[in-house]
Amino acid sequence: MKVKIINKSHHPLPAYGTFEAAGMDIRAFLPEGSVTLRPMQRALIPTGLYMQLPSGYECQIRPRSGLALNYGISIVNSPGTVDADYRGEIGIILINLGENDFTVNDGDRIAQMVIKKYTRVEWEPAERLDRTEREDGGFGHTGKN
Secondary structure: OOOOOEEEOOOOOOOOOOOOOEEEEEEEOOOOOEEEEOOEEEEEEEOEEEEOOOOOOEEEEEEHHHHHHHHEEEEEEOOOOOEEOOOOEEEEEEEEOOOOOOOEEEOOOOOOOOOOOOOOOOOOOOOOOOOOOOOOOOOOOOOOO
């Protein structure tokens, strides 16, 4: 599938790290300088990227596992969604859940994007739902083991 993209940064387009990778690494575009996130601080990090997705598709923005494990860096609204009708710059809302300051530099790989097809639904109002073995059990009702 081909997707139109405008890259106003001086960095490479998002790219897959390996042949079977689902996500493409996306880079920070910080021409004015680095951004330092203190613990529990969040910031909108620009990418310089604008895209035109086909109808019926979304772009999911997900954390990078290495940043999450090694530094506690995540995405506040994970996964973030870029809708097919959005034409603005893609921004990444990073949060520092770690114990130390974390500096984001221009060109750093800060997130990954996955392009996904989605289905729209029509609500069917009902008085009751079909019964299941689980019923309303949730939030760990099956235990830890």
